[in-house]
Amino acid sequence: MASSGGDEKAAAVVQNKKVVLRRYVTGLPTEEDMEIVVDTIVLRVPAGQTAVLVKNLYLSCDPWMRDRMSKHDDGDPTVLAPDFVIGEAMVNFGVGKVIDSTHPELTAGDLVWGMSGWEEYTLVTQTEYLSKINHKELPLSYYTGVLGMPGLTAFSCFFELGKPKKGDFVFVSAASGAVGQVVGQLAKIAGCFVVGSAGSDEKVSLLKDKFGYDDAFNYRSETDLGAALRRCLPDGIDVYFDSVGGATLDAALLHMRHGGRVAVCGMISQYGLEEPYGVRNLYCIIGKTVRVEGFNVNGYFHLYTRFEEEMAGYIKDGKVTVVEDVVEGIESAPASLIGLFSGRNVGKQVVAIAHSGTP
Amino acid sequence: MASSGGDEKAAAVVQNKKVVLRRYVTGLPTEEDMEIVVDTIVLRVPAGQTAVLVKNLYLSCDPWMRDRMSKHDDGDPTVLAPDFVIGEAMVNFGVGKVIDSTHPELTAGDLVWGMSGWEEYTLVTQTEYLSKINHKELPLSYYTGVLGMPGLTAFSCFFELGKPKKGDFVFVSAASGAVGQVVGQLAKIAGCFVVGSAGSDEKVSLLKDKFGYDDAFNYRSETDLGAALRRCLPDGIDVYFDSVGGATLDAALLHMRHGGRVAVCGMISQYGLEEPYGVRNLYCIIGKTVRVEGFNVNGYFHLYTRFEEEMAGYIKDGKVTVVEDVVEGIESAPASLIGLFSGRNVGKQVVAIAHSGTP
Numbered sequence: 271m272a273s274s275g276g277d278e279k280a281a282a283v284v285q286n287k288k289v290v291l292r293r294y295v296t297g298l299p300t301e302e303d304m305e306i307v308v309d310t311i312v313l314r315v316p317a318g319q320t321a322v323l324v325k326n327l328y329l330s331c332d333p334w335m336r337d338r339m340s341k342h343d344d345g346d347p348t349v350l351a352p353d354f355v356i357g358e359a360m361v362n363f364g365v366g367k368v369i370d371s372t373h374p375e376l377t378a379g380d381l382v383w384g385m386s387g388w389e390e391y392t393l394v395t396q397t398e399y400l401s402k403i404n405h406k407e408l409p410l411s412y413y414t415g416v417l418g419m420p421g422l423t424a425f426s427c428f429f430e431l432g433k434p435k436k437g438d439f440v441f442v443s444a445a446s447g448a449v450g451q452v453v454g455q456l457a458k459i460a461g462c463f464v465v466g467s468a469g470s471d472e473k474v475s476l477l478k479d480k481f482g483y484d485d486a487f488n489y490r491s492e493t494d495l496g497a498a499l500r501r502c503l504p505d506g507i508d509v510y511f512d513s514v515g516g517a518t519l520d521a522a523l524l525h526m527r528h529g530g531r532v533a534v535c536g537m538i539s540q541y542g543l544e545e546p547y548g549v550r551n552l553y554c555i556i557g558k559t560v561r562v563e564g565f566n567v568n569g570y571f572h573l574y575t576r577f578e579e580e581m582a583g584y585i586k587d588g589k590v591t592v593v594e595d596v597v598e599g600i601e602s603a604p605a606s607l608i609g610l611f612s613g614r615n616v617g618k619q620v621v622a623i624a625h626s627g628t629p
Numbered sequence: 630m631a632s633s634g635g636d637e638k639a640a641a642v643v644q645n646k647k648v649v650l651r652r653y654v655t656g657l658p659t660e661e662d663m664e665i666v667v668d669t670i671v672l673r674v675p676a677g678q679t680a681v682l683v684k685n686l687y688l689s690c691d692p693w694m695r696d697r698m699s700k701h702d703d704g705d706p707t708v709l710a711p712d713f714v715i716g717e718a719m720v721n722f723g724v725g726k727v728i729d730s731t732h733p734e735l736t737a738g739d740l741v742w743g744m745s746g747w748e749e750y751t752l753v754t755q756t757e758y759l760s761k762i763n764h765k766e767l768p769l770s771y772y773t774g775v776l777g778m779p780g781l782t783a784f785s786c787f788f789e790l791g792k793p794k795k796g797d798f799v800f801v802s803a804a805s806g807a808v809g810q811v812v813g814q815l816a817k818i819a820g821c822f823v824v825g826s827a828g829s830d831e832k833v834s835l836l837k838d839k840f841g842y843d844d845a846f847n848y849r850s851e852t853d854l855g856a857a858l859r860r861c862l863p864d865g866i867d868v869y870f871d872s873v874g875g876a877t878l879d880a881a882l883l884h885m886r887h888g889g890r891v892a893v894c895g896m897i898s899q900y901g902l903e904e905p906y907g908v909r910n911l912y913c914i915i916g917k918t919v920r921v922e923g924f925n926v927n928g929y930f931h932l933y934t935r936f937e938e939e940m941a942g943y944i945k946d947g948k949v950t951v952v953e954d955v956v957e958g959i960e961s962a963p964a965s966l967i968g969l970f971s972g973r974n975v976g977k978q979v980v981a982i983a984h985s986g987t988p
Contacts, residue, residue: 347865347883350916506706515912524706537912548907553874553896555923557709562921564914 281314281370288359288389289603294341298542298611303339304360304604311391315372322373322394324366324386329600330414331607331619332448333513333538335362350566359387365403365413366392373397381406383413388603390623401574405582409592415448415618416592417581419567423535424452425577426570428511431533431563436461438508439527441499443489443518446473446593448618449535451481452581453511455590458482462509465502467518469613476616480591495521506530514539516547523551523560532562541611593617640673640729647718647748648962653700657901657970662698663719663963670750674731680754681732683725685745688959689773690966690978691807692872692897694721709925718746724762724772725751732756740765742772747962749982760933764941768951774807774977775951776940778926782894783811784936785929787870790892790922795820797867798886800858802848802877805832805952807977808894810840811940812870814949817841821868824861826877828972835975839950854880865889873898875906882910882919891921900970952976 286309295303315321338354338361354360368380369391376382376397385399386392394400403413415421427449434440440457444450445466454477457464466477466486477486485502492498499507499521506527512519515537522532540546555562584590595615597606600623609615645668654662674680697713697720713719727739728750735741735756744758745751753759762772774780786808793799799816803809804825813836816823825836825845836845844861851857858866858880865886871878874896881891899905914921943949954974956965959982968974 347885347913348916519911526706534911534915536915540912546909546912548909549911550905550907552878552893552908552911552921553899553905554706555921556893556895556925557707557923559923559925559928561923562911562914564916564918564920566915566918569918 281312283310283312284391285309286311286389286391287600288387289600290357290359291339291354293356294353295336295339297544299336299339299608301604301608304607306601306604309389311393313391314370315393319395320372320397322368322376322382322397322400323370324382324392324394324400325369325624326364326366326386326390326392327622327624328365328411328414329388329603329621329623330363330418330420331603331610331615331621332362332420333536333541333610335360335607336541336611359389359392361385361387363414363419364388365410365418373400376400376402381410383418388600390600404578408582408585411594411596411620411622412585412592414620415594416452416585416590417578420448420618421452421581422570422574422577423565423567424449424456425581426567426573427533427535427565428453428456428509430570431565432509432511432531434460434462434509438462439503439505440464440509440511441503441507441522442466442483442511442513443522444468444513444536444538445483445486446476446481446617447513447615449513450511451476451593451617452590454481454483455584457509459584459589463503465499467498470616473613473616476593480593489518496524499525509533511535512537516540516549520547520549520551523549523554523562526554526558526560528558530558530560532560533565534562535565538611594620596620596622598622640671642669642671643750644668645670645748645750646959647746648959649716649718650698650713652715653712654695654698656903658695658698658967660963660967663966665960665963668748670752672750673729674752678754679731679756680752681727681735681741681756681759682729683741683745683751683753683759684728684983685723685725685749685751686981686983687724687770687773688747688962688980688982689722689777689779690962690969690974690980691721691779692895692900692969694719694966695900695970718748718751720744720746722773722778723747724769724777732759735759735761740769742777747959749959763937767941767944770953770955770979770981771944771951773979774953775811775944775949776937779807779977780811780940781929781933781936782924782926783808783815784940785926785932786892786894786924787812787815787868789929790924791868791870791890793819793821793868797821798862798864799823799868799870800862800866800881801825801842801870801872802881803827803872803895803897804842804845805835805840805976806872806974808872809870810835810952810976811949813840813842814943816868818943818948822862824858826857829975832972832975835952839952848877855883858884868892870894871896875899875908879906879908879910882908882913882921885913885917885919887917889917889919891919892924893921894924897970953979955979955981957981
């Protein structure tokens with residue numbers, strides 16, 4: 271049962287290191303847009319409040335955080351979630367341990383994943399974004415990736431928007447990243463022919479040797495993306511799982527097969543540009559009756575339970591392999607986030623800030 | 630029953646005026662890309678051939694013909710249909726009367742619509758693209774428009790791709806054209822709020838006064854398409870029915886509502902450009918989970934019978950009004966086709982080449 275925030279004995283007050291946003295960002299973010307500050311926190315949910323006090327164990331670095339680092343106008347159609355607040359801890363998915371709770375279904379000691387702060391301890395008041403971790407036998411950090419938001423994104427965007435059929439030709443960009451590595455392996459399980467693009471030869475090797483991609487190319491060393499696609503996918507693309515947008519999307523549009531689906535999960539290449547890339551090949555969608563569809567994971571959390579069981583099974587059976595890029599300490603978080611935008615991470619970028627749930 | 634092509638008595642040989650393609654086109658087509666030539670034709674299906682000899686009554690001018698006037702490379706992903714053949718009659722939808730037939734379901738005297746030549750008489754060998762006209766009580770020319778390919782395009786693209794719901798905010802570009810005028814009226818029947826754009830004040834008046842659009846604007850006199858959309862559709866767009874592409878599509882993308890659908894039926898603004906317009910606002914489809922889908926009517930002819938009955942009913946009940954731009958004589962066909970690309974036509978562009986089916 272939930273512990274009460276109203277215990278008589280005094281609650282501990284501890285130091286709480288956090289990553290706060292210093293200023294709103296235009297263009298690409300830098301480490302200097304964030305700073306580490308040290309605050310204190312009472313390790314108890316205030317009386318009368320329904321909330322969960324979480325000790326954060328793993329922070330997730332995800333490209334979409336960039337969007338929340340900017341100041342948006344009211345009604346801006348590009349907004350994904352509310353802007354971060356200057357001087358306050360940034361917010362994202364993470365894994366933690368419950369220290370105190372007045373939530374009826376969460377109790378001290380529970381391991382949880384969901385929306386928390388970029389800090390050592392967070393008083394989570396929007397408890398609907400926290401879920402109990404059901405597979406503690408797997409590495410907890412997986413709940414920032416393959417078993418968390420990126421995994422659910424890969425699963426629901428690929429199957430619900432991409433609608434793959436056995437034998438389909440699938441192209442995945444950012445293919446070794448948190449989402450892409452899962453998409454490629456799900457596509458193989460679904461019986462597709464899968465090609466990935468990534469930004470280094472090391473990542474291309476990972477794609478072929480570790481994740482089972484049928485073919486892969488390094489987009490940085492190709493002079494002509496269209497030629498690379500024609501070489502790796504001579505019969506065209508049935509499903510393009512797009513995480514990058516821009517020139518890669520433009521080349522893929524030219525190369526889609528009749529009735530193809532472009533599942534657009536992100537456009538990381540478009541962050542920080544003064545003017546977005548102009549996509550010139552969109553007219554191809556008429557002749558080929560192609561569907562291009564934007565994805566937001568918020569609409570798919572109802573699939574989570576089914577997804578978690580299926581994915582945990584694949585991991586245990588060795589059908590899905592996970593590559594993480596784990597750095598230690600909350601001080602590493604700003605650089606790890608910035609690294610995403612130049613592709614410095616190899617695999618899912620995680621920041622481990624504590625390995626134990628003891629306060 | 631079908632008449633036979635093997636009758637003993639001699640068949641008439643008559644003059645056959647036709648519009649032929651003189652040269653393949655790059656950029657915008659001109660009248661000089663076509664010429665009128667006079668040939669002769671035997672008014673009988675050759676012995677042993679399954680075909681239909683049609684006297685053409687109405688030719689349809691449609692933007693998609695532009696695509697067939699160019700020489701495409703093998704495997705060009707933008708191709709909609711085979712290139713026209715230099716020196717031969719151009720091909721498109723039309724209305725005609727059967728003069729002779731060896732097709733089991735068509736007989737001399739039948740009125741038909743479908744794929745025929747831009748000439749006075751055509752020996753139609755691909756008879757699967759001819760259909761009998763079931764509503765002879767309506768003007769025959771309607772089978773080039775509201776009851777033909779453009780009508781079926783409007784109906785199936787709007788309902789199957791646009792998936793309108795009652796109360797939805799619908800935006801239609803090229804809104805007074807052959808397809809747009811039908812879409813707007815179907816949207817009103819479906820209980821939507823409908824705004825159209827067109828290229829002259831005269832057309833804007835038609836939209837509001839004749840087709841029942843709730844609001845409309847002249848895109849040529851607006852300095853900011855986004856501002857025009859915000860003014861006419863302050864709550865955004867649920868369904869954008871796109872026939873123009875380019876800057877209008879870009880502005881509409883910024884203004885889509887969550888879960889909106891962009892049904893892309895054509896991109897007439899993109900014909901004749903050296904380089905296609907670069908669409909910069911595609912990233913909006915992620916935050917708003919918008920679907921952008923290309924349409925080709927070829928996949929929807931199975932809906933024709935249902936469509937024809939429904940549409941004929943709307944016309945008879947006065948729920949759908951038709952505006953045609955009919956010119957007389959096959960000599961007028963090249964100029965009428967060219968006029969589409971500058972928006973010279975008001976309503977569906979038709980060329981009447983004979984009002985009687987007598988040879």
